[in-house]
Amino acid sequence: MNERKTIDLEQGWDFMQKGITKLKNILEGLPEPQFSSEDYMMLYTTIYNMCTQKPPHDYSQQLYDKYRESFEEYITSTVLPSLREKHDEFMLRELVRRWSNHKVMVRWLSRFFHYLDRYFIARRSLPPLNEVGLACFRDLVYKEVNGKVRDAVISLIDQEREGEQIDRALLKNVLDIFVEIGMGQMEYYENDFESSMLKDTAGYYSRKASNWILEDSCPDYMLKAEECLKREKDRVSHYLHVSSEPKLLEKVQHELLTVYATQLLEKEHSGCHALLRDDKVDDLSRMYRLFSKIPRGLDPVSSMFKQHVTAEGTTLVKQAEDAASNKKAEKRDVVGLQEQVFVRKVIELHDKYLAYVNDCFNNHTLFHKALKEAFEIFCNKGVAGSSSAELLATFCDNILKKGGSEKLSDEAIEDTLEKVVKLLAYISDKDLFAEFYRKKLARRLLFDKSANDEHERSILTKLKQQCGGQFTSKMEGMVTDLTLAKENQSHFEEYLSNNSNVSPGIDLTVTVLTTGFWPSYKSFDLNLPAEMVKCVEVFREFYQTKTKHRKLTWIYSLGTCNINGKFDPKTMELIVTTYQASALLLFNLSDRLSYQEIMSQLNLSDDDVVRLLHSLSCAKYKILIKEPNTKTISPTDYFEFNSKFTDKMRRIKIPLPPVDEKKKVIEDVDKDRRYAIDASIVRIMKSRKVLGYQQLVMECVEQLGRMFKPDVKAIKKRIEDLITRDYLERDKENPNLFRYLA
Template identity: 80%
Template sequence: MTINDNKITDLDHGWDYMQKGIIKLKKILEGLPEPQFSSEDYMMLYTTIYNMCTQKPPHDYSQQLYEKYREAFEEYITVTVLPSLRDKHDEFMLRELVKRWANHKVMVKWLSRFFYYLDRYFIARRSLPALNEVGLACFRELVYQEVHGRVKDAVISLIDQEREGEQIDRALLKNVLDIFVEIGMGKMDYYADDFEADMLNDTAAYYSRKASNWVLKDSCPDYMLKAEECLKRERDRVSHYLHISSEPKLVEKVQTELLVVYANQLLEKEQSGCHALLRDEKVDDLSRIYRLYHKIPRGLEPVSSIFKQRVSDEGLALVNQAIDAANNQAENVRSVHEQVLVRKIIELHDKYMVYVCNCFMNQSLFHKALKEAFEIFCNKTVAGCSSAELLAAFCDNILKKGGSEKLSDEAIEDTLEKVVKLLAYIGDKDLFAEFYRKKLARRLLFDRSANDEHERSILTKLKQQCGGQFTSKMEGMVTDLALARENQGHFEEYLSNNPIANPGIDLTVTVLTTGYWPSYKSSDLNLPAEMVRCVEVFKEYYHSKAQQRKLSWIYSLGNCNISGRFDSKTIELIVSTYQASVLLLFNNSDRLSFSEIMDQSNLGHDDLVRVLLSLSCAKYKILNKEPNTKTISPTDYFEFNSKFTDRMRRIKIPLPPVEERKKIVEDIDKDRRYAIDASIVRIMKSRKILSHQQLVTECVEQLSRLFKPDFKAIKKRIEDLISRDYLERDKENPNLYRYVA
C-alpha cells in the first residue's frame, strides 16, 4: 500500500491494512515463522493511523480507531488466549498464563506504538484511558477475571508442597504473582484481595495443624528450633516469590499460630520450659525464645514473669538458708553466715544480669523483672538484721583492716560496685546510710580502714546512685579526718617549739566537726592527773589557733597505752580511756569497791559495769574480783592482780560490745518523721489545696528514693501538722487539705 497525502483514506480500507500488521504481530507472538517488523513496516502502520486521525471531518476516524484498538485485543484474547488456558491445569496452566501475559504485554507495547498518535492528541483532549491502560484492562477483564481463582489455588497448593519439603519452580511462582501485582496497574488490591488473603488463611491453617502436633511431642527447645526455622523459610519465600508487602502479615500469621496460641503451654512445660532452661542454664535456648517473642506485642511478658519468679525463688532460698543457719549458730558464727549471704546474693545478681544482657539483649522488661525479684528478697530480715544492716556490715568487712575478705584492689572495687547496685533494690536506704556511717566512723577513728582510696571510691559510687545528700556527711567525715591528721602535725610542731608546755606523754587528738559524725555519748569523766595535764595543753594550743570554736571531749572514743608492772614482767596494755582511768586508780589504792570506783571516776553505772567486766571477768584478768563471779554487782570489790602474766608483751583489752542497733533504728524513725513532715509541707506549700490520696501519693514518690514510708505514718504526720496549724481540712470535704500560710 502507498500513502497519498492528497487522497482520503476511508475506515475500511485503512483498517484492512492495519489488520495485516496485527496478524503479523500475532504470528510472531505465537512463535510462527514470520519476519520481524522492519522500520519501514512500522512507519507505514504508524502513518496509516496518523492519516486516518488527521483527515478533516467527517473523515477523522480517531474515535472508531480507538474502539477498534480495544476490539483487536478482545478478539485475540477470545480466539487464542482463553482456549489455550481453559484446557490446562495446575502448573501447566500457570506456565501458559505467564507466557500469555508476557505476549500480551508485547502486543500492548507494539500496538500502542502503531496507534501512538491517538495517545498524544485524541486521548489527551478527551481525557480517555491511555492505550496502554486499555490494552492491560482487556487482559484483566477477559483473562484474569476468569482464571485468577484457579491460579490462586494452584499457587497456594505449590507453596504448601514446598512447605512439606518438595522442590517447586520458584521462578514460575514469582512470575505468576507478578501478574497479580501488575494487573492492578499501580494498586495492590488485586494481589491483596484475590491472592494474599486466601494465602494467609491457608498459612494460618497449615501452621495451626503443625503446632497442635509439635506442641504435644516436642520439648520447648525443639519446638522453638522448628518455629525459628519456619519463620526463616517464610521470610525466604517472600524474598524469592511473594511480594515484599506480604512479609509482615505472613510472619504475623506464623507467629500467632506457632508462638502466641501455645505460649503458656510451651513456656511452662515442666521438663523443658523457661523454668527448666533457667535452672539448667540453657543460654542458647533462652536467647532463641527472646528472638522469637520480642517482636510479638506483649510476647515477652510471660517470659519475664517466669524469669522474675525464678530469680525470686533462688533469692528467697538463699535468705531462708541464712535464717536457718543463723537460728542454729552462735552470734559470732552467725555474722559469718550473714557475710556469706550477701556474697551469694551478689553472685546471684551477677549470674542473672548476664542473662538480662546476653540472652534478653538488655530489654527493659527483664531489667524490671530482675529489679522486682531482688526487691522481694533483698528486703527480708535475717536473725533480726535488716538487709540494710547486712549490706553495711559486708562493706565494713571489705574495707577494714584484717577483714575476712582477702581481695585484690581490683576485686574490692568490683565488689563495691556490685554492693552499690544491690543497694538500689533496698527500700530502707536511709537505714543503710546510718549503719554505714557508724561503721565508717569506727574505721576512721580507730585507724581500721585498709585503704583511703577505696573509702572515697565507694562514697563516689553511693553519691552517683543515691545523690549528694546521701553521702554529704560521710564525705565530710573522710575530709575531717584528713584535716585532723594535719592538725595533729601542727600540734606536735607546737610542742617541739614549747618544751615547757610538753606534758611528757605522747598525745594524739582527733578534732572532728560535730555535724558530720554520729552522735557519741559525752561524760564528765574524772580524768587522772596525768591526762588532765594533756587536755589542758591541747586546749591552750587549739584556742591559740581557733578562738571561736568550742571543744567537747568524747572520752568514750579515746584509747591509751599504759604500762602494767606485774610480778613476772611489765606488759603494755592497750585500753580505752575509761579503762585507763579505772586502772590508774589502783596506783593509789590496793583495793576498791564498786561504789568507790564509781565516785572516783565519775563513770555512769552501765559504763563502769562494761569496764570492770573487761578487766576482771574476760580473757585478761588485770583485776581480781570478790566474789569471783562472771557478773558485776554494786557490792563487788576489786584488787590489782599483780600475779597476771601473758606470753605477749603487748596486749589489747577490748570492751564488751554495745548494742547500737536499737538506737540507730530509733534515730532513723525520728529522722523519718521529720522527712515526712518536710515533704508534706513542701508539697502543700506549692499546691495549696490537695486531696488526701494525692498528698499521700506525692509524698511517697518524693521519699521513696531513701525509704518507703508507711501510709499510716504519713496519715499520722498529716494529723500532727493539722494540730500544729500547718494544714487545715476543708470544711465541706474532709478529704481535702489546705495549706495554712
Template identity: 75%
Template sequence: MSTHHLIVELTEGWEHMQNGIAKLQRILEGEPEAQFSSEEYMILYTTIYNMCTQKPPHDYSQQLYDKYKDAFVEYIHIRVLPSLREKHDEFMLRELVKRWANHKMMVRWLSRFFHYLDRYFISRRSLPSLNDVGLTCFKDMVYNEVKGQVKDAVILMVDKEREGVQIDRALLNKVIDIFVEIGMGHMQCYENDFEEPLLVSSSGYYSQKASVWIVEDSCPDYMLKAEDCLKKEKDRVDHYLHSSSEIRLLEKVQHELLVVYTSQLLDKENSGCRVLLTHDKVEDLSRMYRLYHKISKGLDPVANMFKEHVKAEGMVLVQLADDAASSKAETGGGSQEHVFVRKVIELHDKYMGYVTGCFSNNTLFHKALKEAFEVFCNKVVAASSSAELLASYCDNILRKGSNEKLSDEVIEETLDKVVKLLAYISDKDLFGEFYRKKLSRRLLFDRSGSDDHERLIITKLKQQCGGQFTSKMEGMVNDLTLAKENHNHFQEYLSINPAASPGIDLTVTVLTTGYWPSYKSSDLNLPEEMVKCVEVFKEFYKTRTKHRKLTWIYSLGTCNISGKFEPKTIELMVSTFQAAVLLLFNTSDRLSYSEIQAQLNLSDDDVVRLLQSLSCAKYKILIKEPSNRTVTSSDYFSFNSKFTDRMRRIRVPLPPVDERKKVVEDVDKDRRYAIDASIVRIMKSRKTLSHQQLVTECVEQLSRMFKPDFKMIKKRIEDLITRDYLERDKENPNLFKYLA
C-alpha cells in the same frame, strides 16, 4: 502530494491493519515469521494516522478505538483461553506466564501502531489509554477466569516447598508479578486474590504443624523449628512473594507458632522458660527473646517468668542465711551475713548478664530484675535489715586486716556492685546511717585499709543517691585530714612549750559535731594523769580558735598502759574507760563495785560492761570475788598480779554493744524531720491541697531515700497543724491550707 487527499475507508484501512495484527500474532505464537521492518511499522502507523485525521464523516477515531479492543478480545478467545483451559497446576502457571508476556508484547506493539489515538483522540475525551484497554481485556477475560486456579496452584507449590520439596521459584516469582501488574498501579488484586488466601492457608498449615510439635518437642526444639520457619518464610518473600507481604505473613506464622502456644511453650514441664533459666541455657533464652520480641506484648510473660525465677532464687538465699544463722552453722561474727551479700552480688551479676546478653538490654527485663531484687533485698535476713548487711559488708571489705584478701581492682569492682544493690533497697537512709557508724569506727581507730577506697565508694554513693546523702560522709573523711594537721600543730606547740608537756603521749582527734554519728558523752572522773592531758590540749586549742567548744567523747578513746605483773610486764591496749578503772588499782589493792562506780562517776551499765571485760573475759586482769561470770553491785575486785600471756602486747576488748537500736532510733527521728520538711515544702508551693494529694506527693518526694509510712505522714500532718504550719478547711476536713 495528491495521496493526502485520498480518503481511506474504514473497511479498507482496517483490513490493512488486520494483516499487521495477524503477523504480530504469528510472531507471538512462535510461528515462522519475519520481524516488523521499519517500513512496515511506518505504513501501519500512517494508516491509523490518515484514518484519524480525515474530515468527518471519514474521521474513524472512535471506530478504531473500539476495533483496537476487539483485536485483543478476538485473540484471547481464539488463542489464549483455549490454551489455558487445557492445562492444570504448574503447567497452567507456565502457560499463563507465557500468555501474559505475549499479551504485554501485543499491547506494546499495537499501542505503537495506534499511537496517534493516544496522543489526540483519547486525551481529549478522557478515555482509558490504549495500554490500559489492552491490560483490562486480559484482566476481564483471562485473569478473572483463572485467578482462583492460579492462587490454588501457587499455594500448593508453596506448601510443597514448606515440606522440603524443591520448586521452581523463578516461575512463582513471575506468577506473583502478574497479580501485582494486573492491578495497574494498585495492590488490590494481589492482596485480595492472592495474599489473603495465602495468609489463611499459611495459618492453617502452621496451626496444624504447631499442634503436633507442641506435644512432641521440647521447648528449645520447638523454638528452633519456629525460628527456622520464620526464616524460611522471610526467604520466600525475598525470592518470590511481594515485599509488602512480609509483615503480615510473618505475623500469621508468629501467631500460630508462638502466640497461640505461649503458655504451653513457656510452662513446659522439663524444658520451659524456668527450666532454661535454672540450667543457664543462654542460647535458648536468647532465641526465646528473638522470637517473642517481634510480637506485640510477646515478652511480657517471658519477663514475668524471669522476674519470678530471680525472686525465687533470691528468697532461697534469704532462707539459707536464716537457717545458717539460727543453727549457727558458721561461726565468726556475722560471716554468714557476708556470705549472703556475696551471693546476692553473684546472683545480680549472673542475671544482669542475662538482661544485657540474652535479652538485649530490653527495658522490660531491667524492670523485671529490679522488681525481683526489690522483693528479697528488703527482707529481714538473719534478724538484720539488708541495709545493715550491706553496710557491714562494705565495712568488711574496707577495714584494715579484713578477712577479704582482695586486690585494689577487685575491691573497686565489688564496691561498685554493692552500690548497684543499694538501688533496690527502700531504706537507703538506714544504710547511710549504719554505713556512717562503721565509717566512723574505721576512721577513728585507724582501721581503714585505704583512703582512696573510702573516697571512691562515697563518690559512687553520691552518684547513686545524691550529694545530700553523702555530705556527712565526705565531711567525716575531710575531718580526719584536718585532725592529722591539728595533731602536727599540737606536737609543734609542745616542742615550743616544754612546760606544757602532758607527761604521756597524747593524740587528740578534733571532729565537727554535725558530720559524725551522735555518741554518748559522759562525766567520767578522769585519773590525774589524764586530767592533765585534757587541760594541756585545751590550752593549745585556745591558741587555734576561740569560737569552738570542745566536747570530750571518752567512750571513743584508747590507751596503751603498762601492766607490771609478777611474771612480766605486758602492754595493755584498752579503752579510756578501761584505763580509768585499771589506774584506780595503782592506789588501791581491792575495791568494791560501789567504790569503783563512785570514783569514776559512771552508770551501772557502763561499770558492769567495764568490769566484765577486765575480770570475766579472756584476759582476767582483775580478780573478781565471788569468781563467777556475772558482775553484781556486791562484787569486789583486786589487781591480778599473777596475770601473764605469751604476748607482750595484748588488746583487751570491750563486750560489743548492739548499736542497731540507736541507729534505728536516729533514722526514725531524721525521717520525722524529712517528712515535716517535705509537707511544708509541698504546701508552701500549693497553698491548698487535699489529704490524698498531699500524702501522694510526700511519698513521691521521699521514696528516693525511704518508703514513708502512711500512718507516720498522717501523724506529722497533725503535728504541723498543732504547730500552726497548716490548718484544716472549715467546710472540708480533708482539705489542708498552708499558713504562711
C-alpha cells in the same frame, strides 16, 4: 501538487490485518521473517493516513475499535483454548508465556496505531492503547483463570512448606501477573490471591502448631517457629510481593505464638521457668526475639522472669536465715559471716540476671522493671534480725577495713562497691543504711582501720551519684575532718616543742572532730586519773591559742591508751581503752578495791563498770583478780592487781566486750525520720494551703520515698503532732481536710 489518494476502511484494514497476522505468527513461533523498518513504517503510515483523511474518511474511531477487536479475536481463538486444555503447573507455565506474548503484542500494535494515542485518544479522553490492550487480557483471560491460578500457586507454596522443591521463578512470574494486571493498583493481587494465600497460611500453621505443642518441648517448638518465620520471609524475597511480608509474618506469629503463648511459656519441664532455672541463655534469647514480635507478647515473659528472680532471691534469704539460726544453735562466734555470704550471693544473683536483661532480653525496659521489682521484694527482707540496710553497711565495712574477711584486689573492690551501690537502689530504708554506714565509717577512721583512703572516697562518690549530695555530706565531712585532725596534731606537737615549760608528761595524740558530721557519742564526766587530767589541760590551753569560740567535748569512750604493767615475771605493754586505763591506774594507789569504790572513783554508770571490770578480770587476760572467782560481775565483788599475770607476748590488747549499737542507730534514724516527715508535711501544706488527708499522705510518701518508705501510721501521728503545735488545723466541717497556719 498531487492530492493524496483516499484509503477506504476495508482496503486499509486488509493491509493492517496482514501485519497483525504476521505478528501473531511470530508470537506463535511459526516461520515468519521479522518486521523490517520498512514494514513498520508502512503499517504506521497506513494508520496515519486513515486517521488524517477528511471526513467522512477519517477512520480514527473505527480503527480504535478494531485495535481492541484484534486482541479479543486472538485471545478467544488462540489464547483461551491453549489455557483451557492445561492444568496445574502446566497451566501456570502457559499463562506466563501467554502474558509475556500479550505484552509484546500490545507493545507492537500500540506502536503501529501510535497516531491514535497522540491525537484521537488525547482529544477524546479515551483509555490509551496500552491500557486497552492489557484490559482485554484482564477481562477475557485473567477473569476466567485467576481462581484456578490462585489455587495452583497456593498448592505449590504448601508443597514447598512440606519440603518439596518447586519452581520459584515460575511462581514469581505468575504473581507478577496479579500485580501488573492492576496497572499500578494492588487490588487484584490482594483480593484475588493474597487474602486466600493468608487464609491458607493460617490454616497450615494452625494444623502444624496443634501437633507441635503436644509433641515438642518449648525450645524445640521455638526453634521450629523461628525457622518457619525465616522461611516465610525467604518466600517473600523470592516470589511474593514485598507488601505481603508483614501480613504473612503476622499470620504465622499469630498461629504459632499468640494462640499457644500461655501453653508454651508454661510447659512444665521446658517452659520459661525451666529455661531460667537451667540457664538456657540461647533459648531465652530466642524466646525474646519471637515474643517481642507479637502484641503484648513480652508481658507474660517479663512477669515469669520477675517471679523467677523473686523466688531465687527469697531462697537466698531463707538459706541465710537457716544458716544464722544453726550458728546460734551451735553457739559459734562467727559474727555476721553468714550475712556477708548472703550479700555476696545477692550481688552474684544481680550480676547474673542483669546480664540476662542486657543480653537475652536486649536491654528491654520491661525486663529492667521486672528485675527492679523482684529485687525490691526480697532485698527489703532482713536476715536473722538484721535489716538489709545494716547488712549492706556491714558488707562495705568488711571490704573497706584493714584485715576484713574479703581479700580483694583494688579493681575487685571498686567493682564490688559499684555493685553494692546498685543494690542500695532497691532498698527502701536508705537512711538506715546511711546511719549504719556512718557509724562503721567513724570506727574505721578513728581507729585507723580503713585500708585505703581512695576506696573510701570512691564509694562516697558512687553513693552521692545514686542518692544525692545530702546523703553523703556528713560522711564526706568525716573524711575531711580526719585530714584536718592530723594537721592539728602536728601543730600541737610543734607547740609542745616550742614551749618546753608545757608538757603533758606522756605522749598524747588528740583527734578533734566537728560534732555535726559524726555520730553522737556518750560523753561521760569520767573522773580521769591525775596523769590524764594534766594532758587534757595542756591540750585545752593549746587549742585556745587557735580558737576562742569553739567548745571541746571529750569523748573518752573512743580513746585508747598504751600503759606499762609491771608484773612480777616481766613488764608488759597493755593496749586498753581510756576507761580501762583509768580503772587500772586506781591500783597504783590501792592494792584492793571494791566494785562500789571503783564505780564512785571513776564516776561511771553500772553498765560501763560491769563491762570494763569483766574485760579485766573475767576475760582472756586476767589483769585483776576478782573475789569471789565467778564468771560474772556483781556489785559485791572485790578486785586486786594480779602481779603474777604473764603472757608469752610483750604487748597485748585487752578488748572491751562489743556494745550492740544497732538499737541506738535505729532510734537515731527514727528520730530523724520524725523530723523529715514533719518537714515534708509542712512543705506540702505551705504550698497547697488546704489539702485532704489521703492526698497529703500520698504526697508525703512520694516526697520521702527516695530515702525511706514512711509508715502511714507515723505520718498520721506527725500530722496530729503538727496540729497540737499549731502548724495545721482541721477543717471544722470536714475532719479529713487540713489547713496550713502560717
